[in-house]
Amino acid sequence: MPLLYPDIDKHIELIIKHKIPIVFTSAGNPKTWTPKLKEHGITVVHVVSSSKFAVKCQETGVDAVVAEGFEAGGHNGREETTTLCLIPSVRKNIDIPLIAAGGISDGKSMLATMILGAEGVQIGSRFVCTNEASSHLSFKKQIIEAKEGDTELVLKKLTPVRLLKNDFYHQVKNAENEGANFDKLQAILGKARAKKGMFEGDIQDGELEIGQISALINEILPAEQVVHSIWEEFCNYIANIQSLIK
Numbered sequence: 616m617p618l619l620y621p622d623i624d625k626h627i628e629l630i631i632k633h634k635i636p637i638v639f640t641s642a643g644n645p646k647t648w649t650p651k652l653k654e655h656g657i658t659v660v661h662v663v664s665s666s667k668f669a670v671k672c673q674e675t676g677v678d679a680v681v682a683e684g685f686e687a688g689g690h691n692g693r694e695e696t697t698t699l700c701l702i703p704s705v706r707k708n709i710d711i712p713l714i715a716a717g718g719i720s721d722g723k724s725m726l727a728t729m730i731l732g733a734e735g736v737q738i739g740s741r742f743v744c745t746n747e748a749s750s751h752l753s754f755k756k757q758i759i760e761a762k763e764g765d766t767e768l769v770l771k772k773l774t775p776v777r778l779l780k781n782d783f784y785h786q787v788k789n790a791e792n793e794g795a796n797f798d799k800l801q802a803i804l805g806k807a808r809a810k811k812g813m814f815e816g817d818i819q820d821g822e823l824e825i826g827q828i829s830a831l832i833n834e835i836l837p838a839e840q841v842v843h844s845i846w847e848e849f850c851n852y853i854a855n856i857q858s859l860i861k
């Protein structure tokens with residue numbers, strides 16, 4: 616749950632009221648809400664994109680950290696630290712459980728991040744392209760078409776977000792190249808741009824949040840099949856590695 620939601624206090628009250636056992640928070644300071652959530656026995660996991668914030672999370676008492684690399688879809692950090700560099704660095708700096716995110720879509724990428732020091736993974740983009748995802752079919756089809764280099768992290772002056780390149784992206788990019796300030800970018804973004812793109816299927820004027828891994832996603836599958844194949848590949852790769860050292 617992004618902590619920058621305008622009515623975040625109401626969301627927090629709702630979570631407490633309904634005794635939600637575990638909450639993933641992001642896009643904000645973990646110090647603001649973690650103590651209150653913990654007071655009610657809720658497990659808190661906070662998403663970060665740097666070691667500095669991972670340490671802050673640990674000091675605040677969060678139960679686990681998601682470290683999200685530059686490759687990831689959606690909102691992200693400004694520093695552009697890739698998953699390959701971020702995970703070992705965060706691992707070195709914190710002792711609490713670490714979940715890797717950004718660019719993971721199959722068993723081998725899951726295994727790679729676990730070798731780098733993660734105990735688990737968080738996957739976003741791959742599941743946007745499943746039958747069950749509430750994302751619009753036109754958006755899912757755009758993801759299948761996406762090639763390497765078709766996404767970019769933009770709106771760093773506002774809230775950095777990785778988008779699929781479309782008319783809206785070019786509008787943002789042109790404005791950024793001309794030195795647009797916060798207010799100008801806010802005006803271009805307008806309201807409900809993400810809903811327009813990802814849920815209503817306006818693939819040119821809407822905001823299409825997706826990660827670099829979209830270049831490797833080439834079919835819409837049932838979520839169960841995605842999970843199953845990730846696990847199967849993960850196990851096969853471990854077996855392969857073991858056979859190499861025998």
Ligand SMILES: Cc1cc2nc3c(=O)[nH]c(=O)nc-3n(C[C@H](O)[C@H](O)[C@H](O)COP(=O)(O)O)c2cc1C
Nearest residue numbers: 641687688689716717718719738739740824825826
């Ligand atoms: C369409 C989309 C929407 C997302 N929305 C959120 C969000 O609301 N809150 C959040 O913490 N992360 C959000 N994420 C990030 C994911 O939770 C996850 O960390 C990220 O997708 C992992 O990288 P990947 O896209 O390479 O799998 C979103 C990602 C995508 C692709």
